[in-house]
Amino acid sequence: MMAIEVRIERLWIPDSVDAADAADFLAAVEVGRKVRMDTWGSDDLAYTPLEKLLELDDPYERQVILVAKIGDEIVGTVDIALPLADNLDLAEFTLDILPEYQRQGVGRQLLEAAEHFAREEGRTMILVDTNHPGASLHEFAPEQLVPGSGQGYVPLGSREVDFAQRTGYTLQHIEQFSSCTLPLDSKLVAELEAEAQEANNGRYRLHHWTDRCPERWLEAVAALENQAGGDAGPDDDSMVFDARILREAEEVTIAQGRRTVVTAVEHIATETLVGLTTISVLAQRQDVVFQDDTVVLQAHRGNKLGLLIKVANMERLTEQFPDARVIYTWNAPENRYLLTVNRQLGFTTAGVTGIWQKELPDLGPSRS
Template sequence: MTSTVEIGQLWIPDSLDADDAKDFLAAVEVSRRVRMQIWGTDDLAYTPLEKLLELGDPYERQVILVARVDGRIVGTVDIALPLADNMDLAEFTLDILPEFQRRGVGRQLLEAAEHFAKSEGRTMIMVDTNHPAESLRGGAEGQLVPGSGLGFVPLASREVDFARRTGYTLQHIEQFSSCALPLDSKLVAELEAEAEDANAGRYRLHHWTDRCPEQWLEAVAALENAAGEVVSEGSETAEAEQQQLVFDAAVLRQAEDAAVAQGRRTVVTAVEHVASGRIVGLTTIGVLAQRQDVVFQDDTIVLQEHRGNKLGLLIKVANMQRLSEQFPDARVIYTWNAPENRYLLTVNKQLGFTTAGVTGLWQKELPNMGPRVTSSE
């Protein structure tokens, strides 16, 4: 006899110690187990406190739906609704316990999430599928290529089959890479010498953690705005094509404050073109509040007219060194790049990054329900 699947919205407790936190903890554990299944590690899983802090993000509203079988939470879908830009977008993260996959739970959760997104006026849905490196072997006949860009996902994947059957179209691929920390000191010396020889004293490095110095605030905001015009790390592919938040000094400060409020640390190295006094490149690494052994490469931006001077290499080596000094427990750094971003992929290879897998970004357009009508009663 098939058990009934019950779908409902997850209650978010005020704290993890609250009497009503049990379901929240169970939902976070579902996501952790799914990442263990995919990657063989829970490096990419939120701790319960990290997830609770993330739900306070002022730039997006998050709603979590859960699927229960016999009262047990066996699946979750995290619905992220941007609040500052891309107001037609909803991003889903769907997780089903391994033992409950291929039983219709995922389809019911996804349908419920789509209905919720439509009720919120969102018409474009993005979901991702994740594929470890060992699943990418084989010939072209077993590959599904995206609508734009390079790369592929394996046709044999359960996730790929599910996305296609539920009406999603593969749009882009992101290459997922990792690098052990700290970097070897001999390698660091060699790469620093190579980068310094190339820039010949024409550039100067600046460093900070969490908050940009006031003197560079406007310059960094301008650089962040230029990220959509250059090939950058951490903001490419489908998201780079959507309407982006326009940065100014106030918005940058708000973003910094939001990160600090969530307990996150940000290690930054910027590069100044000495002759013009302009900041022309920037790289950031994010450190989570609860897991400082696992860190994430965020934006790396180098303006196009300053390419060819090894600036990407220069700032990334310096920033990874600063990271290890400030956060000595960091043992691995992860990053995502578009496969066509040869510039940063080459830099990452020099640093010792290896491919851990790929993420497929899928899209589905929902029919517009029209404007929502609110009652004055």
């Protein structure tokens, strides 16, 4: 069979989606939508062109997109994300190849080009993910690949897993991907609220805000966000939040048109915040929303506070954004507590995401 001639180019980012030079950008975003339709059976997880354009303007992360062209048609993309505030040795790739061009060497050429770019930028640690809908987990159930840390598995016989292994990547960990239909059933809400209130016995009170944290709670929320990121281990160099950084992050989110719905819980006796949960709403698509961090301080666990704040926040979300019809979340399979809370709320497993890692040779100070 004659090899397909593939041309790899860096994608031009237009000033607007209506610009005369936006055609390739729109085509690249459409590749991502088609890939997600093929994987998940819907485009809920796909960017709209404007959403993607807004996301590219992020002071904490530089994004570069490479495209694979056959003739004038874009048949694959790789989004290269380079953190700017932390993890400065890291690059994260999102690789999308149109289904009809898979298994033809397009993905390998794009990945090699992305790795070369990352090396030139001084990034030596690469992360890439593979996505596996629930049906595929059962299809390949006898053949499982378990991660280097944590629980869960990916199906060993899948094309994505074969590709990741053949290109030198190692499976690091698994995230369980779940969804829940909105709005929640009112009877279920009443039952779960009663259960949570009985467990905490009037010792806690809830606080709510949208987009911007009240000044009173700023330092406490920064501390909780640091707690949420603390599970990565002592060698993790992720961003450490303080009041200033939290405010800056809020402004970036607002500038991108996104909304943030937050419920926090205060321990009344000590007047301290001991937990919070956050839901993100996209600028251009408010029917699909995303559960972000949920954290409860260790000393206050066992009081069903996670259940209390998540039920309350999902109710507030429905009040403020009545068009929201589904919420998605990713959790480590070993996080039994949050997975149990999610099941109570009605979340069902949609599939898993495998996080793969590869270490590139450091080009050193001679890099041009």
